[in-house]
Amino acid sequence: MTEEEGEFITRFFKCKICDTHHEIKLNKKLAEGRNRFPFSHIYLHGDLKDILTILYIDKDLQIRGVETEVLSRENIVSKEHMVEVVGKLVEEIEKLRQDYNVLYDRYQALSQGKQESPIMNFLKEVGDGVGEFLNTLFGSKDKSQDDQKSD
Numbered sequence: 439m440t441e442e443e444g445e446f447i448t449r450f451f452k453c454k455i456c457d458t459h460h461e462i463k464l465n466k467k468l469a470e471g472r473n474r475f476p477f478s479h480i481y482l483h484g485d486l487k488d489i490l491t492i493l494y495i496d497k498d499l500q501i502r503g504v505e506t507e508v509l510s511r512e513n514i515v516s517k518e519h520m521v522e523v524v525g526k527l528v529e530e531i532e533k534l535r536q537d538y539n540v541l542y543d544r545y546q547a548l549s550q551g552k553q554e555s556p557i558m559n560f561l562k563e564v565g566d567g568v569g570e571f572l573n574t575l576f577g578s579k580d581k582s583q584d585d586q587k588s589d
C-alpha cells in the first residue's frame with residue numbers, strides 16, 4: 439500500500455511524554471482553505487487516548503512543532519485549548535452528520551410515497567440538532583435577517 443498516493447500522508451513526530459516517534463496520517467486536504475500557517479491540529483493519543491497532542495503544521499503538511507500534555511481535570515485550564523478540543527470534536531460530529539445526511543437521503547429515496555417513519559424523523563433531528571450546536575459554538579454567520587431589515 440502506498441500511503442503517498444492515497445488520501446492521506448504519513449508524518450512522524452517526537453512525543454516527549456511517550457518518548458517515542460509517533461506516526462500520524464494527515465488528510466492531504468488538511469491545509470486547504472486556511473489562511474494562517476502553521477495551523478494547529480489537535481488530537482488525542484496514547485493507550486487511554488489521554489495525551490492531548492497539538493501539532494503545528496505548515497502549508498506543505500510538514501510538522502513544525504509539537505505540544506503534548508497528559509489530560510486531567512487539573513490541567514484543562516486553558517480556555518483556548520478547550521475551545522480547540524471542542525472544535526476537534528465538532529469536526530467529528532460534522533462528519534457523522536454528513537453520514538447521517540447520506541443515510542437520510544437514501545432512506546427518503548427508498549421510502550418514496552410512504553408515511554414518515556420514526557427513523558427518518560430521528561435522522562432529521564440529529565442533523566438539525568448538530569447544525570444548531572455548531573451555530574451556538576461558533577456563531578451563526580447567517581445575516582439574512584439583518585439584510586431583510588435593511589431592505
Ligand SMILES: [Zn+2]
Binds near residue numbers: 453456460
Ligand atoms: Zn506520545
